[in-house]
Structure formats: structure tokens, C-alpha cells
Amino acid sequence: MSIELRKAGLQHIKQSPIKVYYDEENVGNYYADIIVEDKVIVELKAVKGLCEEHEAQLTNYLRATEIEVGLLLNFGKEPQLKRKVFSNEYK
Numbered sequence: 381m382s383i384e385l386r387k388a389g390l391q392h393i394k395q396s397p398i399k400v401y402y403d404e405e406n407v408g409n410y411y412a413d414i415i416v417e418d419k420v421i422v423e424l425k426a427v428k429g430l431c432e433e434h435e436a437q438l439t440n441y442l443r444a445t446e447i448e449v450g451l452l453l454n455f456g457k458e459p460q461l462k463r464k465v466f467s468n469e470y471k
Contacts, residue, residue: 381424381453385416392416398444412441421450430454430462442466 385392398410414422421441425434430452438450448467454460 381414381422385414390416391418398441400440400444410437410441410444415447419447419449421445421447423450423452425452425454425456427454427456429456429458430460435462435464438462438464439466 382392382394393415394413396412396415398412399406400408400410412421413424416422421438423434423438423441427434434452434454438452442448442450442464443466448465450464450466452460452462452464
């Protein structure tokens with residue numbers, strides 16, 4: 381994925397840490413698989429099928445950042461794509 385993003389001329393960061401706060405105190409980090417152009421979080425999976433937990437993971441990443449768009453890509457037996465848009469007004 382990283383090679384294709386680079387070939388497309390898109391800046392991206394792999395395994396980018398996302399700080400998680402509770403009551404204004406840092407309680408840990410998430411690690412997004414890829415952040416593209418500081419605008420899209422891409423989570424990569426290779427599982428039989430995407431489930432609610434995968435979507436919840438992506439939603440949590442979006443909540444913890446200013447990024448509003450996420451892609452969940454599954455390269456398992458049957459490829460799947462899910463897109464999530466999370467407006468900053470709900471954060």
C-alpha cells in the first residue's frame with residue numbers, strides 16, 4: 381500500500397501514533413496503519429470479514445484526531461472497503 385501511495389505522489393506516514401486523552405490526561409497511544417496527506421486514516425486488515433470491532437477501532441482513531449475521513453480496507457479472502465466520515469462537530 382505504501383509503495384502505491386508513494387507512486388501516486390501522496391505523502392503518508394506508516395504506523396503513526398495517535399495520542400489518546402481522558403480528562404485532558406494522556407492515557408496511551410493508538411497506532412494508525414497509514415495516515416495519508418494528514419487527511420485520511422487508512423486501516424488495513426487481512427481477515428475473513430470486517431466486523432463492528434474494526435469499525436469501532438477506526439472511529440476511535442478519527443475521534444482522537446482532527447481527521448474526518450477513514451478507510452477500512454480488508455485484503456482477506458474477499459476484499460472489502462468501508463469508508464467512515466466523522467465530523468469534528470461531534471468530537
